[in-house]
Amino acid sequence: MPLSPDDVAHVAMLARLGLSEEERHRIGLQLDVILEHISALERADISDIPETAQVGNLVNVWRDDEPAPSLSQQEALVNAPDTDGEYFKVGAIQE
């Protein structure tokens, strides 16, 4: 089932992508092709296979609760597009 224009607009909004009408149309067609390709998986018989989200066969990978030094404030901020020297600075967020 092809994606509706509303689906494309919704996904773009969730990804915070400002797309023009032309882009939405073009990307919608591309998404359709990708989904069609992936849908080949639906034809596999998985009735005997338990559901999993992991294939590494690892469980209970954890560490003990020991603190270690963090980066300095300066190091933490070094790649930020904008700071005031102490904080990351972003556009005004109003609740």
Place this chain on the structure above:
Amino acid sequence: MTTQTVGLGVDSAYEAVIGLEVHAQLLTRSKMFCSCSAAYTNAPANGNCCPVCLGMPGVLPVMNRQAVEMTVRTALALDCEIPAFTKFDRKNYFYPDLPKGYQISQYDLPMSLRGHLDFTVNEERARCGITRVHLEEDTGTMHHAGDVLQEATSSLVDLNRSGVPLMEIVSEPDLRSADAAREYLVRLRQLLMYIGVNDGNLEQGSLRCDANVSVRKFGVSELGTKVEVKNMNSFRAVHRAIDFEIARQVAVLEQGGALLQETRGWVETRAATVSQRSKEMAHDYRYFPEPDLPPLQLGRELVERIRSELPELPEARAARLAEQYGLSTYDAALLTASREDADAYEELVDAGVSAKVAANWQMGDVAALANQHHRSLVDSGVGVVGLATLLRLLEDGTINGPTAKELLAELYEHGGDAALLVRERGLGQVSDRAALTVIVDEVIAANAQACEDFRGGKAQALGRLVGQVMKAAGGRAEPALVNSLLRERLSA
């Protein structure tokens, strides 16, 4: 379960349906998925972060084992089931305090399910179901530049809190009044503090509470439209916000209106809940399993070990104390309000102080001094051991009540050795019958009017005479002996 009825009359009476979502920061030393310190307020802004909690690409989170165990401990204390398999998921949304663009949380296979918390509300026993207790990570914090929010051109982000272990406790919609919701929260907070997983600080947000509130007419089984209420940072705010929200919803329905499913924030200064439209946007979190974290299989052995390490829980302890030491239900509840208080009480009794005296002093003078100095008994100068010494001196008659009271106030603030002070300052109680008789006779001779009043039937005149004797004896006379000597001499 106590039911709150609101509305215009019997026919139009509504009942409230309330469930609480409580978030509790765990008392670990390090963060949930990295080794940065969890004491995030001790560092300068963004001075408590690493590539993992800053959300840098290519990093790998690793679970904090103690955070997992604390969540299991909480779940067991709430009688939850611990499934054999649990995993983490990504909850996707954009907000500047969430640098990865997703929060690591738990979606369809949480760490625990189906528990309950019992409590008493308005003298009725109540039970609230616990839907689930799961583990996730906290976000960073936002500061808004400029004095006036509306005029701010930028917001400031501090990621020190990002990644601190956060436990979410979701209740069933079993609560039927603001009173019940508050009591549930009081008891849940007490429990979390008892088992040492959270510091219980609602004001500073290490413990947070959101409420899902709806109303429906009595006898209706379907749930009404649910409103999520946020921004309540005290027990009082929780109570007031829920009461307000119930009344607001009933008023809308009574006027023929329809309720909106929305998020509303409690605004203390307006004493009202206010719609938070921004939070409505895109509640489409596209959860999917966290590929960077292998799942957990918490075996029976681990779960049973954690269960065996649970301390005696507050309700059980209050019941035992009442039974074992002959305390009233009320006193037992007060003495077990915190684990520290309950431990102190039992240490006093174990040190030879009688159950009654220990209870009276702990709930009376000690509680008052703790309030006055903002220092608990354990942290005070006197300490539990010092208090036990002092109360034994009182009980064996070495000192009298007023002296004990004065000494306690001094020791609480400055510390010291009670027995030594009593010797050095000669505070020992005067119980010498002959010596006191001399003083009693002097007082009788000097207070003819009071003596006549007493003999004439004015019982309170005796109190004045007792006071005079105590004064003459430097406050150290044994009160009961003074009393009986006075009666004896006056009736002679």
